Amino acid sequence: MRKILLENLIRGRLTEPAPAASEAALAELAGRLERSAQRRLGRSLSIREVDAGSCNGCELEIHALNNVFYDLERFGIRFVASPRHADVLMVTGPVTHNMREALERTWRATPDPKWVVAVGDCAVDGGVFGASYACVGPVAAVVPVDLHIPGCPPTPQAMLEGLLALLETSAKG
Amino acid sequence: MTTMSALADLLAAGRRVAGHRPWPRIEIDRADWERATALLGDGTLALSGLWGDAGAVHMAVATPAFDALAVVTLACPDGTFPSVGRVHAPAIRLERAAADLFGLVSIDAPDPRPWLDHGRFPTPPLGRSDFRADARRPYVFLPVEGEGLHQIPVGPVHAGIIEPGHFRFTANGETVVRLEQRLGYVHKGIDALMSGATLERAARLAGRVSGDSTVAYAIAFAHAVEAALGDEAPPRAQALRAVMAELERIANHLGDIGAVCNDASFSLMHAHCGVLRERVLRAAASCFGHRLMMDRVVPGGVATDLAAAGAATLRALLAEIGARFPELVAIYDGTASLQDRTVGTGIVGRDLVMHFAAGGHVGRASGRAIDVRRTPGYPPYDRLAFDVPVLESGDVDARVLIRMREIEASRGLIARLLDDLPAGPVARTLDSAGGGEGLALAEAFRGDVLVWVRIEPGGRVARAFLRDASWFQWPLLEAAIEGNIVADFPLCNKSFNCSYSGHDL
Ligand code: SF4
Numbered sequence: 212m213r214k215i216l217l218e219n220l221i222r223g224r225l226t227e228p229a230p231a232a233s234e235a236a237l238a239e240l241a242g243r244l245e246r247s248a249q250r251r252l253g254r255s256l257s258i259r260e261v262d263a264g265s266c267n268g269c270e271l272e273i274h275a276l277n278n279v280f281y282d283l284e285r286f287g288i289r290f291v292a293s294p295r296h297a298d299v300l301m302v303t304g305p306v307t308h309n310m311r312e313a314l315e316r317t318w319r320a321t322p323d324p325k326w327v328v329a330v331g332d333c334a335v336d337g338g339v340f341g342a343s344y345a346c347v348g349p350v351a352a353v354v355p356v357d358l359h360i361p362g363c364p365p366t367p368q369a370m371l372e373g374l375l376a377l378l379e380t381s382a383k384g
Numbered sequence: 385m386t387t388m389s390a391l392a393d394l395l396a397a398g399r400r401v402a403g404h405r406p407w408p409r410i411e412i413d414r415a416d417w418e419r420a421t422a423l424l425g426d427g428t429l430a431l432s433g434l435w436g437d438a439g440a441v442h443m444a445v446a447t448p449a450f451d452a453l454a455v456v457t458l459a460c461p462d463g464t465f466p467s468v469g470r471v472h473a474p475a476i477r478l479e480r481a482a483a484d485l486f487g488l489v490s491i492d493a494p495d496p497r498p499w500l501d502h503g504r505f506p507t508p509p510l511g512r513s514d515f516r517a518d519a520r521r522p523y524v525f526l527p528v529e530g531e532g533l534h535q536i537p538v539g540p541v542h543a544g545i546i547e548p549g550h551f552r553f554t555a556n557g558e559t560v561v562r563l564e565q566r567l568g569y570v571h572k573g574i575d576a577l578m579s580g581a582t583l584e585r586a587a588r589l590a591g592r593v594s595g596d597s598t599v600a601y602a603i604a605f606a607h608a609v610e611a612a613l614g615d616e617a618p619p620r621a622q623a624l625r626a627v628m629a630e631l632e633r634i635a636n637h638l639g640d641i642g643a644v645c646n647d648a649s650f651s652l653m654h655a656h657c658g659v660l661r662e663r664v665l666r667a668a669a670s671c672f673g674h675r676l677m678m679d680r681v682v683p684g685g686v687a688t689d690l691a692a693a694g695a696a697t698l699r700a701l702l703a704e705i706g707a708r709f710p711e712l713v714a715i716y717d718g719t720a721s722l723q724d725r726t727v728g729t730g731i732v733g734r735d736l737v738m739h740f741a742a743g744g745h746v747g748r749a750s751g752r753a754i755d756v757r758r759t760p761g762y763p764p765y766d767r768l769a770f771d772v773p774v775l776e777s778g779d780v781d782a783r784v785l786i787r788m789r790e791i792e793a794s795r796g797l798i799a800r801l802l803d804d805l806p807a808g809p810v811a812r813t814l815d816s817a818g819g820g821e822g823l824a825l826a827e828a829f830r831g832d833v834l835v836w837v838r839i840e841p842g843g844r845v846a847r848a849f850l851r852d853a854s855w856f857q858w859p860l861l862e863a864a865i866e867g868n869i870v871a872d873f874p875l876c877n878k879s880f881n882c883s884y885s886g887h888d889l
Pocket of ligand 1: 266267269305334592
């Protein structure tokens with residue numbers, strides 16, 4: 212039975228053609244090239260995800276990047292458990308005051324040079340939670356951000372386009 | 385005394401507040417508050433929520449069968465109230481939160497430590513004018529004594545793509561002797577953001593308390609608002625809300641079943657569940673315009689009607705799930721290595737789920753046969769018969785099996801809702817001139833969500849409280865892991881899948 216299921220999965224060819232890198236993301240990243248000039252990531256990225264206050268909607272869509280439709284790993288992009296193994300931090304949520312220190316520490320633990328991607332409207336500008344005693348607000352208020360991917364939550368497609376732009380840019384660096 | 389008459393007695397003792405719907409709100413004195421506390425402690429009543437307000441504390445209580453509810457309110461002119469947690473443990477964390485956010489001190493509380501306040505707010509929260517001094521001191525974990533014990537602190541940032549929280553394990557060799565959770569890291573101040581918000585903005589906030597349950601929260605919030613304003617959504621809107629709610633339930637259960645199997649090193653299930661989950665989200669996007677269906681349920685109705693083509697898309701989705709999902713269930717049932725990890729792991733006893741009135745699969749896997757779609761019930765479920773699976777073994781396996789059967793039940797529900805979709809408008813304009821107070825429960829995939837709202841004349845939210853099912857499930861996860869090996873924690877945790885954001889607010 213497992214064999215049948217496996218065959219079904221493969222025969223269906225659910226994995227979709229790679230989208231083009233996002234134009235907006237490429238434009239945003241262009242200005243950042245210099246900072247990464249010393250870095251050659253090749254065609255591979257290791258990402259550490261940090262929920263700094265999200266409602267968990269963004270996490271659901273980040274998870275979807277690993278399903279067979281988007282299959283992030285085929286691009287050499289993978290999620291890693293430790294910031295010490297990461298090139299990229301993908302940060303979600305309006306950074307809460309209760310998570311600020313954890314985010315800063317994760318950022319410091321990530322080896323230089325590194326890229327920070329703010330994922331979702333909350334991470335981009337605070338979103339619906341911005342004006343609260345409990346939230347610092349956008350990720351950029353806490354750590355430097357290289358790429359913003361808006362959306363509430365951004366679709367996996369939008370995230371993929373952004374990450375591919377990062378891959379192209381960093382490979383040129 | 386029956387639970388019904390105990391509740392009726394309690395209600396007769398106080399002063400009924402006008403304009404609170406559909407269940408009564410009663411202002412009671414300290415003696416009756418203590419009486420209510422005793423009824424919770426001995427299991428005559430169940431606790432469904434406890435929250436602070438300006439100069440008062442509220443508590444939502446229910447009969448254990450959830451066929452009757454009420455809110456009881458105690459004025460706290462001196463900022464104190466007799467602790468409920470002292471005799472009824474499920475209230476402890478809610479009381480700690482009320483102290484953080486309103487400065488309300490629960491007298492004789494068994495655990496007075498701060499909870500959501502980590503001593504990092506730049507201005508005092510919500511109902512406080514000062515900082516909580518003890519929150520600025522280092523957090524003290526519970527002491528553990530014994531030979532050969534070691535501690536493993538984990539988080540707030542975890543290894544996977546999951547929400548932040550701190551777990552402190554005390555282990556003897558591989559065996560967990562105690563788990564202590566520390567939460568509150570994603571506290572966003574939702575209660576404060578709600579106060580003064582327009583209904584439109586408040587609905588968006590409610591739909592972002594826990595993103596995975598955005599539809600359920602939006603439904604609970606809409607019901608509470610509609611109750612407060614003495615109105616209800618048109619029949620077609622109610623049916624479409626339920627279609628979305630059941631899609632959300634299916635999508636989340638698929639994700640969690642796959643994740644549990646993945647943590648048991650069985651990635652095939654994860655891949656297949658991921659395919660079906662993605663199909664559900666794509667169908668949702670094509671029918672309702674958003675993969676998670678955020679902001680589609682609004683007070684008064686729904687924001688998007690379902691076109692005929694949309695109904696066909698959903699029927700095709702149901703057919704695919706109907707064709708594929710039973711095969712996945714058969715694989716789960718037939719894989720000994722998987723069962724070896726899930727059967728007998730992370731057991732929660734019936735007494736605990738009853739005591740905590742734990743909702744969702746956590747309660748139903750341990751013999752608590754409550755689903756608020758059925759009792760107290762709300763439209764359109766009150767005219768539909770559907771299966772509410774209940775098991776007794778209370779382990780990871782039971783929680784997985786409950787979810788599997790709920791997927792089947794939701795599939796049947798959507799099919800019947802589509803067959804019988806009422807015609808007519810999908811929204812109506814609510815008259816908010818008079819304001820009011822409303823209470824509602826909705827069954828999210830992980831259990832019941834409670835929303836209480838007070839609306840000012842003119843339509844702004846004066847105060848809202850949203851209680852996730854997780855409040856009464858997180859403490860049971862501490863109990864579930866006791867005596868299990870540390871390596872089984874991820875499995876237990878995923879089988880619960882409590883919300884951090886929904887709890888931290
Ligand atoms: S951007 Fe939207 S989905 Fe993401 S964390 Fe914020 S509210 Fe949730």
